[in-house]
Amino acid sequence: MSTGPHPRSRAWVLPLVSALLALAAAGAMGAALPTLRPPLHPILHAPRTEAAIRRALAESPHAGDCEQCHTTHGDDQPTVYPNALTSPDDNALCARCHGTPWSGGSFAGDVLYRGTGHGASTSMIWPGPEPGMRIEIDAATKCLNCHDPHGWTDALGEIPQLAVAREERLCLACHDGSPAKTDIASELRKPYRHPTGDISGRHTGPTESQPADFGVSPLNNRHAECEDCHNPHVSRADGGSLDGTGDASKTTLGASRVLVQNGFAGQRPQYTFIAGQDTLTAPDAEYQLCFKCHSSWTTQPSGQTDLALELNPANASFHPVEAAGRNPNISAMAFAPGWSASSLTRCGSCHGSDFGSTAGPHGSSNPFLLRRPSPASSASRAMASDELCFSCHAYDVYANPAALPGTRAASRWNGPGVANGHAEHVGAAQVPCYACHVTHGSAQQPDLIATGRNPGMIAYTSTASGGTCTTTCHGVESYTLNYAR
Numbered sequence: 001m002s003t004g005p006h007p008r009s010r011a012w013v014l015p016l017v018s019a020l021l022a023l024a025a026a027g028a029m030g031a032a033l034p035t036l037r038p039p040l041h042p043i044l045h046a047p048r049t050e051a052a053i054r055r056a057l058a059e060s061p062h063a064g065d066c067e068q069c070h071t072t073h074g075d076d077q078p079t080v081y082p083n084a085l086t087s088p089d090d091n092a093l094c095a096r097c098h099g100t101p102w103s104g105g106s107f108a109g110d111v112l113y114r115g116t117g118h119g120a121s122t123s124m125i126w127p128g129p130e131p132g133m134r135i136e137i138d139a140a141t142k143c144l145n146c147h148d149p150h151g152w153t154d155a156l157g158e159i160p161q162l163a164v165a166r167e168e169r170l171c172l173a174c175h176d177g178s179p180a181k182t183d184i185a186s187e188l189r190k191p192y193r194h195p196t197g198d199i200s201g202r203h204t205g206p207t208e209s210q211p212a213d214f215g216v217s218p219l220n221n222r223h224a225e226c227e228d229c230h231n232p233h234v235s236r237a238d239g240g241s242l243d244g245t246g247d248a249s250k251t252t253l254g255a256s257r258v259l260v261q262n263g264f265a266g267q268r269p270q271y272t273f274i275a276g277q278d279t280l281t282a283p284d285a286e287y288q289l290c291f292k293c294h295s296s297w298t299t300q301p302s303g304q305t306d307l308a309l310e311l312n313p314a315n316a317s318f319h320p321v322e323a324a325g326r327n328p329n330i331s332a333m334a335f336a337p338g339w340s341a342s343s344l345t346r347c348g349s350c351h352g353s354d355f356g357s358t359a360g361p362h363g364s365s366n367p368f369l370l371r372r373p374s375p376a377s378s379a380s381r382a383m384a385s386d387e388l389c390f391s392c393h394a395y396d397v398y399a400n401p402a403a404l405p406g407t408r409a410a411s412r413w414n415g416p417g418v419a420n421g422h423a424e425h426v427g428a429a430q431v432p433c434y435a436c437h438v439t440h441g442s443a444q445q446p447d448l449i450a451t452g453r454n455p456g457m458i459a460y461t462s463t464a465s466g467g468t469c470t471t472t473c474h475g476v477e478s479y480t481l482n483y484a485r
């Protein structure tokens, strides 16, 4: 094309485009391609018109000359690479320009990408139908399974980030059980779920970093898209179970989070926002991801708990999410196998799928998105042995009056020290844990004691060797501990 139009003029585009479109049409019709030309159209969607490609490209960040990526050869010279590209149709083409990791917020470079399921799995192939499935032999792991270099359009217009589908639809095309092994689509159809599919158009991209980006005010930006918790370019599989640790899942690597510096009990902590690219900043714990949306760093819906206040280790009591618990002396026998007083609990230890084989807080049939049921009611009822609390606190110790005395004595508030302790209250009198205990933490009361519930505790006083309870069920009762706190 040395005698053709100046490369910067638009005239040269026409022969290129018509050649490409002719080839595309030939490919789509299944006709034999000219021998010198490698297969053109590796995806099975109908070839777009020149006008459609130009229109999409003009609105996309790749707007500019086609020759950034395509050769200007027409029919006069053989095209060496598929689609008349200037280099092979693979991820190296993208890396030519996207060589500065994290420059746009979430693409962290090719090396990190290749360590992800997306960059390594032979099943990572776009399944279609819109755009059509990819069928070229080396389709797996390509950026093009999620991105179209010219942009892609749906009913709402050009899809942001050059993605081939909008928001969760991109991810769920594969994460519905096939070709990805995990079925997140079913999780998100459960009655209690993150509103990933219920809210759209609020996530603005990987540079969201202000409290208002995630909060209910000044504008309602409340949302939870897959990308708020996962970075598809960095996320990777966990080696083993996270139970008993506070560690963040590696599937959430490269997603932004919020660190806390705690003050005294009841005081709003100081927050530091950590961008996705600072993934290696220690400590890296799961709750930091959740605090982006469930703490007073942002503005929460009215009535929702400020988890950062409740889990502050300066509180009188708390479940051990940010730090080990206040009660290292609780007998090891009082815990279910795998748990002890020195364990850490993650939000994900309690919140997540009710169907154990899919990890993560995507959806559950249990209210509050819990892994096991735990009704937030103090009304009298018999507790079942598969309720949430018993996944860590031994059922026989806390709820079974027929258990051996030696077993029940693993709780400080049971016989022999107390005539009617945990096992009798829960198992015989049918008082659920919720009547006497809060779940996340308490700035004032030790041992997660709840006051003000009905039925429940009106007042509680802790002494060195026991305590005194005033309840809606009986008058003032004092007890002596089985063993020291």
Ligand code: HEC
Pocket: 017, 020, 021, 024, 041, 042, 043, 047, 048, 050, 053, 054, 057, 062, 064, 065, 066, 067, 068, 069, 070, 083, 085, 089, 093, 144, 149, 150
């Ligand atoms: C940023 C790089 C880039 C730019 C700029 C670019 N293309 Fe492409 N183009 C590609 C890649 C990569 C493919 C292969 C797509 C695939 O394998 O799915 C392709 C494929 C095509 C195809 C065939 C497949 C299809 O999607 O229908 C046509 C036609 C095409 N480009 C036209 C153009 C035109 C016209 C322009 C300029 C207006 C242009 N391209 C600009 C990278 C680019």
Ligand code: HEC
Pocket: 061, 062, 068, 069, 093, 094, 095, 096, 097, 098, 103, 104, 143, 144, 147, 149, 160, 161, 162, 163
């Ligand atoms: C010729 C250089 C070049 C090539 C090749 C290239 N890009 Fe880009 N790309 C850019 C520029 C420039 C931008 C806009 C600036 C930015 O966001 O970094 C961009 C932006 C993007 C964006 C961000 C979209 C947005 O809305 O912010 C995505 C996604 C993207 N490119 C993906 C790809 C993929 C996938 C490939 C390989 C098929 C590719 N690019 C190849 C230059 C290129």
Ligand code: HEC
Pocket: 091, 094, 095, 098, 102, 103, 104, 105, 106, 107, 110, 113, 118, 141, 142, 143, 144, 145, 146, 147, 161, 163, 170, 203, 204, 205, 206, 207, 227, 232, 233
């Ligand atoms: C599994 C799907 C998926 C794959 C595979 C994928 N991306 Fe992305 N990419 C996305 C999504 C989704 C976004 C938007 C992220 C957001 O909204 O927070 C994005 C954003 C981007 C951006 C825009 C801004 C930035 O820097 O974050 C660039 C550039 C980019 N991708 C490049 C690539 C390249 C290059 C590859 C291949 C090496 C690739 N992507 C592979 C889904 C993917």
Ligand code: HEC
Pocket: 115, 116, 117, 118, 121, 123, 124, 125, 126, 127, 145, 146, 170, 171, 172, 173, 174, 175, 179, 180, 181, 182, 226, 227, 230, 231, 232, 235, 236, 237, 251
């Ligand atoms: C083209 C298919 C495809 C698309 C689209 C896709 N994924 Fe995946 N994803 C996979 C495959 C394959 C794996 C590897 C594990 C498996 O087979 O389940 C995987 C793994 C993952 C993992 C586990 C960590 C890892 O690296 O193994 C997460 C988290 C994930 N994907 C999130 C996303 C998100 C978020 C999106 C949308 C932005 C997305 N995926 C889009 C196919 C896809």
Ligand code: HEC
Pocket: 192, 193, 194, 195, 214, 222, 223, 224, 225, 228, 229, 286, 287, 289, 290, 291, 292, 293, 294, 301, 304, 347, 348, 351, 361, 367, 368, 369
């Ligand atoms: C990007 C924001 C975002 C992040 C990050 C986030 N959530 Fe959410 N979460 C939401 C939204 C939005 C809802 C719907 C109710 C609302 O607006 O709070 C929700 C709802 C919930 C609910 C149900 C609340 C109820 O009243 O039933 C639980 C439980 C929950 N999230 C736990 C978590 C956990 C655990 C994490 C960390 C692994 C987390 N969330 C991270 C945005 C987020």
Ligand code: HEC
Pocket: 287, 290, 291, 294, 303, 304, 305, 307, 311, 319, 321, 345, 346, 347, 348, 349, 350, 351, 368, 370, 374, 376, 388, 438, 439, 440
């Ligand atoms: C020990 C188990 C446990 C842990 C750990 C836990 N939760 Fe909960 N969470 C519950 C239970 C049970 C409920 C139901 C209401 C109640 O008991 O207070 C709940 C309710 C919620 C709710 C909805 C109701 C409300 O109070 O606003 C949200 C949101 C929530 N938790 C988020 C989180 C986040 C975020 C974390 C980690 C920072 C976390 N939880 C850690 C057990 C737990």
Ligand code: HEC
Pocket: 168, 171, 172, 175, 182, 184, 188, 194, 196, 224, 225, 226, 227, 228, 229, 230, 238, 242, 249, 251, 252, 348, 357, 358, 359, 360, 361, 362
């Ligand atoms: C509120 C945050 C949040 C949102 C939104 C979210 N995830 Fe997750 N996801 C997580 C966490 C946390 C884990 C890891 C849980 C664990 O290992 O305990 C996870 C795990 C996963 C896994 C691995 C599951 C397994 O069993 O190995 C995949 C795949 C995944 N998520 C995909 C998605 C997709 C796709 C979307 C959007 C449709 C999405 N996630 C939305 C937080 C989220």
Ligand code: HEC
Pocket: 316, 317, 318, 319, 320, 324, 325, 326, 327, 328, 329, 330, 339, 340, 341, 342, 343, 344, 345, 349, 350, 374, 388, 389, 390, 391, 392, 393, 433, 434, 437, 438, 439, 446, 447, 448, 449
């Ligand atoms: C994922 C495991 C897990 C689950 C589920 C769980 N806990 Fe705990 N809980 C612990 C651990 C570990 C400790 C020990 C912390 C310590 O040493 O203070 C603890 C401590 C406690 C304490 C004592 C706190 C103190 O400071 O004395 C109470 C009370 C308690 N849990 C009640 C409950 C109730 C009620 C439920 C059900 C709503 C529940 N727990 C669910 C792991 C769990």
Ligand code: HEC
Pocket: 330, 334, 383, 389, 390, 393, 398, 399, 410, 411, 412, 413, 422, 425, 426, 431, 432, 433, 434, 435, 436, 437, 447, 462, 466, 467, 469, 481, 485
């Ligand atoms: C009638 C009120 C009441 C009910 C119901 C109740 N607790 Fe308690 N619980 C207490 C009191 C009082 C203490 C404080 C004991 C002390 O002084 O150290 C306590 C302490 C605890 C402790 C600290 C360690 C120990 O064994 O002393 C755990 C763990 C605990 N409760 C778990 C539970 C669980 C799980 C349930 C439901 C199965 C439950 N509690 C039901 C009143 C109650």
